Amino acid sequence: MKGFKFKPTLYTMLKNYKKETFAADCMAGIIVGIVALPLAIAFAIASGVSPEKGIITAIVAGFAISAFGGSRVQIGGPTGAFIVIIYGIIQQYGIEGLTIATILAGVFLILLGVFHLGTIIKYIPYPIVVGFTSGIALTIFTTQIKDLFGLSIAKVPADFIEKWGVYAENFHTIDGWSTLVGVLSVVIIALTPRFSKKIPGSLIAIIVMTIGAYLLKTYAGISSIETIGDRFTIHSELPDAEVPVMTWEIIKELISPAITIAVLGAIESLLSATVADGVIGSKHDSNQELVGQGIANIVSPLFGGIPATGAIARTMTNINNGGRTPVAGLIHAAVLLLIFLFLMPLAQYIPMACLAGVLVIVSYNMSEWRTFKQLLKNPKSDVTVLLITFILTVIFDLTIAIEIGLVIACLLCMRRMAETTQVSVITDEIDPNVESDVELHEEHLMIPDGVEVYEINGPYFFGIANRFEEVMQQMGDRPKVRIIRMRKVPFIDSTGIHNLTNFCEISQREHIHIILSGVNEKVHATLKKSNFYRLLGEENICPNINVALEKAQRFIAE
Numbered sequence: 429m430k431g432f433k434f435k436p437t438l439y440t441m442l443k444n445y446k447k448e449t450f451a452a453d454c455m456a457g458i459i460v461g462i463v464a465l466p467l468a469i470a471f472a473i474a475s476g477v478s479p480e481k482g483i484i485t486a487i488v489a490g491f492a493i494s495a496f497g498g499s500r501v502q503i504g505g506p507t508g509a510f511i512v513i514i515y516g517i518i519q520q521y522g523i524e525g526l527t528i529a530t531i532l533a534g535v536f537l538i539l540l541g542v543f544h545l546g547t548i549i550k551y552i553p554y555p556i557v558v559g560f561t562s563g564i565a566l567t568i569f570t571t572q573i574k575d576l577f578g579l580s581i582a583k584v585p586a587d588f589i590e591k592w593g594v595y596a597e598n599f600h601t602i603d604g605w606s607t608l609v610g611v612l613s614v615v616i617i618a619l620t621p622r623f624s625k626k627i628p629g630s631l632i633a634i635i636v637m638t639i640g641a642y643l644l645k646t647y648a649g650i651s652s653i654e655t656i657g658d659r660f661t662i663h664s665e666l667p668d669a670e671v672p673v674m675t676w677e678i679i680k681e682l683i684s685p686a687i688t689i690a691v692l693g694a695i696e697s698l699l700s701a702t703v704a705d706g707v708i709g710s711k712h713d714s715n716q717e718l719v720g721q722g723i724a725n726i727v728s729p730l731f732g733g734i735p736a737t738g739a740i741a742r743t744m745t746n747i748n749n750g751g752r753t754p755v756a757g758l759i760h761a762a763v764l765l766l767i768f769l770f771l772m773p774l775a776q777y778i779p780m781a782c783l784a785g786v787l788v789i790v791s792y793n794m795s796e797w798r799t800f801k802q803l804l805k806n807p808k809s810d811v812t813v814l815l816i817t818f819i820l821t822v823i824f825d826l827t828i829a830i831e832i833g834l835v836i837a838c839l840l841c842m843r844r845m846a847e848t849t850q851v852s853v854i855t856d857e858i859d860p861n862v863e864s865d866v867e868l869h870e871e872h873l874m875i876p877d878g879v880e881v882y883e884i885n886g887p888y889f890f891g892i893a894n895r896f897e898e899v900m901q902q903m904g905d906r907p908k909v910r911i912i913r914m915r916k917v918p919f920i921d922s923t924g925i926h927n928l929t930n931f932c933e934i935s936q937r938e939h940i941h942i943i944l945s946g947v948n949e950k951v952h953a954t955l956k957k958s959n960f961y962r963l964l965g966e967e968n969i970c971p972n973i974n975v976a977l978e979k980a981q982r983f984i985a986e
Contacts (some may be wrong), residue, residue, distance in 0.1 A: 432542045436496045436755040457759025463628045470783045471506040475514035487764045491738030492680030492724035494757025497717030499701040503742040508790045510735045520986045527672045527729040546714030555814035556833040563821025565794035575784035576607025587933035603652045606781040613785025630649025632784045637782040664772035669730040686829040697738035714801030809840040848885025878908035879980045885916045888924035909980040915946025945976035
C-alpha cells in the first residue's frame with residue numbers, strides 16, 4: 429500500500445487560480461452561505477442543541493472541509509442525516525458526550541483516509557443506504573409534528589411509537605396560527621423553485637413567516653406562535669475552544685456512537701462528492717476528503733459545534749451558481765461568520781413552526797420514496813436488508829440499524845457466493861472441448877480405474893468448505909488417487925486451507941494419494957505461505973489435468 433500524501437484540493441487549485449474564477453467562487457459562496465443559514469439553524473434545533481451551534485458548525489467545519497478536503501466543490505456543515513444520532517447521544521450522554529463522540533468520529537475518519545479505505549465505503553450495499561436514509565427522513569418528520577401544529581406537550585418522548593401516541597393524545601391542543609405558519613412555509617418552499625432557481629425557498633419562507641409572525645404578535649395580539657427566542661437564548665459570539673476531559677472509560681462508552689457518526693459522515697460526504705463529480709466532470713480524492721472531514725469533526729466540537737459532513741443540496745447549489753474551487757466553500761463560511769456576528773439576534777423572531785416546515789421539506793427530499801418503492805421490486809435478499817434497516821432506524825436507532833444491516837448484507841452476500849461455488853465429481857472421462865486447461869492430444873481424456881477427479885468451481889472459503897466435505901462423504905468409496913481440480917478457484921481462505929488440510933490428512937491415513945491440478949498463482953502462494961505443501965509436497969501440484977492424470981497413472985503403476 430502506498431503511503432498517504434496530505435494534499436488538499438485547495439492547494440492544487442490555487443496554483444493556477446484566476447480572477448474570473450474568484451469572481452464566480454465569490455458569488456457562489458455568498459449564495460450558498462445564505463442558503464446554509466436556515467438549514468444550520470433548523471438542523472441544530474431539531475438535534476436538541478441551541479441554534480447558534482448549528483451556525484458555528486457550518487462556519488468551522490465548513491471552512492475545514494473546503495480547506496483540507498479532496499473535492500473541488502464540496503460544501504460541508506450540519507446535515508439532516510445526523511439529527512437522529514445527535515439527539516440520541518445528547519439524551520444518553522449529554523452535550524459533553526456528543527463532543528467526545530464527534531472528536532472520536534473525526535479521528536476515525538482521518539484513519540479511514542490515511543489507510544486508503546475511502547473506496548471501501550462504496551461497497552456498502554445500496555439497500556442499506558436507502559433504508560437508513562428513508563428511516564432518518566421519517567424520524568425527522570416525526571420530530572417536527574409538535575412544532576408544526578403548535579401542540580402543547582411538555583416533553584415529547586424519544587421513542588418513535590410512544591411519540592405518535594403522545595401526539596394522538598394531545599392533538600386537540602393544536603394551535604391554528606402555528607399550523608398556518610407551518611403549512612404556508614411548506615407551500616412557499618415547494619413552490620419557490622418554479623419562480624427562482626437561485627434564491628432558496630427556505631430563506632424566503634423564513635423571511636416571510638418571521639415578518640408575518642412579528643406583525644401578528646405586535647399588532648393583532650396573537651402570542652401563540654412560538655419563536656426561537658421563546659425557547660432559546662441567542663448568543664452571537666464565537667466561544668473559546670475547549671478540549672473536553674476524555675478518560676478511557678468514557679471513550680469505550682462512546683466508541684459505538686462515534687463509529688456511527690464516522691460511517692454516516694463518510695457515506696454522505698463521498699456520495700455528495702461523487703454526485704458533484706458527475707456534474708462538473710471532475711474526480712475527487714476520496715481519501716483526502718475523509719481526512720478533511722475528520723479534521724472538521726475534530727475542530728468543530730471544540731467550539732461547541734456538532735457533527736458535520738458534505739451536504740448534497742448545498743454542494744449542488746454551489747455548482748449551479750458557478751462555484752468551481754474550494755474557495756467558494758471558504759467564502760460560504762466567511763458569509764455565515766458575518767451573519768452570525770452581526771445578524772444573529774434577529775434569529776430569535778423566527779417561528780418554530782416555520783423551521784418545522786423547512787425540516788418537513790428536508791425529510792421529504794431525504795425519503796427517496798420513489799427509490800424505496802423501486803427497490804421493493806428487487807430480489808428478496810435486497811428487500812430484506814432494505815426493510816430491516818429502515819424499521820430498525822425508525823424503531824430503535826441508526827447505530828443498531830447500520831450494524832445489523834451490514835451483518836445481514838454480509839451474510840446474504842456470503843450465501844450468494846457459496847451458491848455460485850460448485851463441487852462436482854468426475855469418474856469416467858473428461859471432454860477437452862469444454863475444458864480450458866486440457867491439452868488437445870485426443871478427443872477425450874479417460875480417467876483410469878482407481879482415480880477420482882473432484883472439481884471445485886468458485887471461491888474456496890468458509891461458506892463452501894463444509895459442502896466439499898459432504899461431497900466426499902457421499903462418495904463413500906476409497907480410490908487410490910484423488911485429483912482435486914482448482915483451476916476455477918480464484919481464492920482460498922484459512923477455513924478452506926484448514927478443510928483441505930484435514931481432507932488430505934484423512935486421505936493419507938486411508939493410503940489415498942492426493943494431487944492438486946490447475947492451481948492459480950494467487951492460491952498457490954496462499955497454500956505455500958500456510959505450509960500446506962509440507963503435508964502434500966509441491967511435486968503433487970500439477971499445472972493442468974493432463975499432467976495430473978499422467979502422474980496418477982504412474983503412481984498406480986508403481
